[in-house]
Amino acid sequence: MPSFIIEGGHRLNGTITPQGAKNEVLQVLCAVLLTSCEVTVENVPDILDVRILIEMLSQLGVRTERKGAGVWSFQADNLNLEFAYSPEFITRSASLRGSVMLLGPLLARTGRALVSKPGGDKIGRRRVDTHIRGFQALGAEFIQNNDNGCYELKAKALNGTYMLLDEASVTGTANIIMAAVLAKGTTTIYNAACEPYVQQLCRMLNRMGADIQGVGSNLLKITGVDSLHGTSHKILPDMIEVGSFIGMAAMTGSQLTIRNVSHQNLGIIPESFARLGIKMQQEADDIVIPAQDHYEIESFIDGSIMTLADAPWPGLTPDLLSVLLVTATQAKGSVLIHQKMFESRLFFVDNLIDMGAQVILCDPHRAVVIGHDRQMPLHGRRMTSPDIRAGIAMLIAAMGADGTSRIDNIGQIDRGYQDIDTRLNAIGANIKRVD
Numbered sequence: 041m042p043s044f045i046i047e048g049g050h051r052l053n054g055t056i057t058p059q060g061a062k063n064e065v066l067q068v069l070c071a072v073l074l075t076s077c078e079v080t081v082e083n084v085p086d087i088l089d090v091r092i093l094i095e096m097l098s099q100l101g102v103r104t105e106r107k108g109a110g111v112w113s114f115q116a117d118n119l120n121l122e123f124a125y126s127p128e129f130i131t132r133s134a135s136l137r138g139s140v141m142l143l144g145p146l147l148a149r150t151g152r153a154l155v156s157k158p159g160g161d162k163i164g165r166r167r168v169d170t171h172i173r174g175f176q177a178l179g180a181e182f183i184q185n186n187d188n189g190c191y192e193l194k195a196k197a198l199n200g201t202y203m204l205l206d207e208a209s210v211t212g213t214a215n216i217i218m219a220a221v222l223a224k225g226t227t228t229i230y231n232a233a234c235e236p237y238v239q240q241l242c243r244m245l246n247r248m249g250a251d252i253q254g255v256g257s258n259l260l261k262i263t264g265v266d267s268l269h270g271t272s273h274k275i276l277p278d279m280i281e282v283g284s285f286i287g288m289a290a291m292t293g294s295q296l297t298i299r300n301v302s303h304q305n306l307g308i309i310p311e312s313f314a315r316l317g318i319k320m321q322q323e324a325d326d327i328v329i330p331a332q333d334h335y336e337i338e339s340f341i342d343g344s345i346m347t348l349a350d351a352p353w354p355g356l357t358p359d360l361l362s363v364l365l366v367t368a369t370q371a372k373g374s375v376l377i378h379q380k381m382f383e384s385r386l387f388f389v390d391n392l393i394d395m396g397a398q399v400i401l402c403d404p405h406r407a408v409v410i411g412h413d414r415q416m417p418l419h420g421r422r423m424t425s426p427d428i429r430a431g432i433a434m435l436i437a438a439m440g441a442d443g444t445s446r447i448d449n450i451g452q453i454d455r456g457y458q459d460i461d462t463r464l465n466a467i468g469a470n471i472k473r474v475d
Contacts, residue, residue, distance in 0.1 A: 044447045044461060046438035047470040048420055051331070052294035054467035058282050058301060059085040059458045060110060060275035063359075064237035066138035067214045068244060068273060069093050069114070072102060073145035074218060075248060076117040077270030084110045084275060088455040092136045099123050099132070115270075121150060130156045130190050140168055141211055144218035147180060147193050157189045170205055170212035177203045178216075178223055200225030200264055208233045208258065208352040214241055221250040223264040232260045235353040236276060236305040247271040277302045281457065282327070283309050283360040284432050287367040288464075289329040290318045291440035296467070298327040307354045312364060315346055316371050337373030337411060345408075349378035358382065362433035365389065365409055369397040370440060372413035378406050388430035391423045392437055395445075420445035428456035435460070439469060 060083035069090070072079045084090060094112070098104050101120035105113045123129050124146060133139035134156035146153035157168075172182050172191070180195040200223050205212065213233040218241075220227035232238070234256055242255040248271045251263040282301045289296040290313070303310075303325055310320060310327065317335030321328045337346055350358035358381045365377045369392060379385050383404040393399055395418040398410040420443035425431030431453035438445035447453075450473070453460060461471040 041448065042450055043474050044435065044438075044450050045472040045474055046420070046435065046445045046447065048418075048438055048441035048443060048445065050439070050468050050470050051292050052289060052296050052464070052468045055297045055299055056285055056463060056467055057299040058277040058285070059087070061237060061278040062087060062089065062280070062456050063210065063235075064240050065090055065275050066093060067141055067211070067237060067241045068275065069097065070138070070141040070145055071218055071241060071245065072097070072114040073100070073116050073119070073142070073149055074222065074245075075268040075270060076115070077268075078113055078115045079248075079270050080107070080111065080113045080272040082111050082272070082274040084112050085278070085458045086110070087458050088451065089136060089138060092132075093138060096129070096132055096136070096139065096142075099129070119150065124150070125152065125154055127188070130154060130188060134189070138211075140171060141215050141218070143171060143175070143191070143193060144215040147175060147195060148198060148219045148222040151195050153193045155191050157191065168212070170207055170209040171215045174203055174205065174212065174216035174229075175219060177201050178219055178227065198223035200227040200262070202228045203230070205229065205231040207231070210235050210238060213238055217242065217245070217252065217260065217262065220262040221245055221252070221264060221268065222266075225264055227262040227264070229260040229262070230258065232258050233352060234258050235357075236279070240273075240276060244271060244273045247273075276305055279306050279309055279357065280359045280429070282306060283313065284363050284436070284457075286310070286313045286318060286320065286327070286329060287363040287436050288439060290316070290332065290335055290367050291370055291436050293331055293333055294329070294468070295331040296329045298329070300325050301327050303327075308356055309360065312348055312356050312360070313367070315348065316364065316368055316375070317373075318367070334413060335371050336413075337368060337371045337375050339373070345374050345376055347376040347378055350380055358385070359429050361385070362388065362429040363436060365399070365407060366392060366433040366437045368409040368411055369399065369418065369437070370414050371411035374408060374410050376406060376408050380405060385427070385430070388426055388433065391421070391434060392418070395419055395421055395437060395441060397437075417442050419443050422446040422448070424448045425450055425452040428452055432457060432460075435471075439464075
């Protein structure tokens with residue numbers, strides 16, 4: 041398994057462009073199964089999770105072709121259902137959390153779908169009850185096989201209905217949408233996730249001939265159609281990469297320009313970093329971050345400690361709390377980080393504490409960060425990445441630390457960040473990839 045060797049203390053300088061959004065592309069690639077016509081997708085990031093999903097689609101009989109840098113075409117006109125229902129497919133799906141979103145398209149297109157219990161990051165329970173209940177409301181039968189850890193869904197026909205989701209799950213909403221677009225009648229989804237990724241999926245499906253109303257809200261109305269046709273689609277810039285680069289610039293005291301960020305789709309991400317005292321400017325669709333030797337965490341109006349917490353869109357995405365936490369370690373002041381969604385995502389802070397950070401882990405969901413104001417710099421150490429977002433937070437810590445750090449299990453980082461070492465080295469970082 042490869043590792044990163046990071047020499048800290050190097051300032052970044054220059055321009056960097058975020059990759060295509062990981063969380064969007066996994067939804068969009070699953071949606072190509074809904075039509076027998078060609079679908080072209082642009083700005084596809086070359087990351088491990090995407091490679092795995094494209095390979096699975098190919099094994100499912102989808103014709104896949106790389107037409108250029110980040111440009112792929114897909115045509116699912118001859119599905120291999122034997123593979124779709126095979127033990128090999130179940131085993132493959134166990135390695136990729138995003139494979140759960142194959143359920144909706146396969147169920148809608150073929151009337152049957154199998155998938156393993158979801159794999160992916162080790163960040164706590166990631167239940168799929170919202171997905172399953174949505175499919176059951178549409179008329180599917182759910183079968184759970186505890187012997188091989190397999191979920192199976194069957195339906196002679198899917199029928200539109202009203203449903204109130206028990207949580208605004210992004211992948212759950214996307215999965216149910218993909219099943220509902222080919223169902224008979226009208227489906228109403230209340231408490232739907234409305235992240236830009238879900239909006240992008242809905243717009244793509246509408247261009248393919250679907251009838252989805254309420255895009256961008258938490259109340260969707262979907263009138264089923266008999267079939268969908270092909271389209272072309274461009275993936276948004278990855279908002280998590282944008283936030284990660286803001287954190288890197290602050291931690292290393294660097295001047296950095298982040299290009300083509302799709303500012304209107306960032307929500308309160310820039311504001312959340314601004315609450316840590318990080319200055320930034322919007323120039324056209326770029327974010328320009330000046331070099332800052334010091335940044336100070338704001339307090340609330342009544343003087344109480346700042347709290348940054350995740351929430352459904354347009355609230356703060358949980359994927360950036362790890363980055364905000366590590367960035368706060370070198371700020372002036374204190375902040376409470378409240379990770380509501382996952383109960384294991386903050387456990388990586390033990391590594392930061394060993395590096396010299398002052399962080400109090402209150403419980404699995406909350407941590408108080410006492411900023412050093414760079415008076416007590418972090419020092420390098422050896423770490424292991426438990427998940428994608430903790431991995432990038434460790435990388436940011438190592439880049440801002442004194443001395444040399446090693447991060448093992450960087451395959452987790454590669455799952456979500458394309459050529460991150462090469463791209464950062466091009467603007468001044470010192471990161472070596474070793475086996």
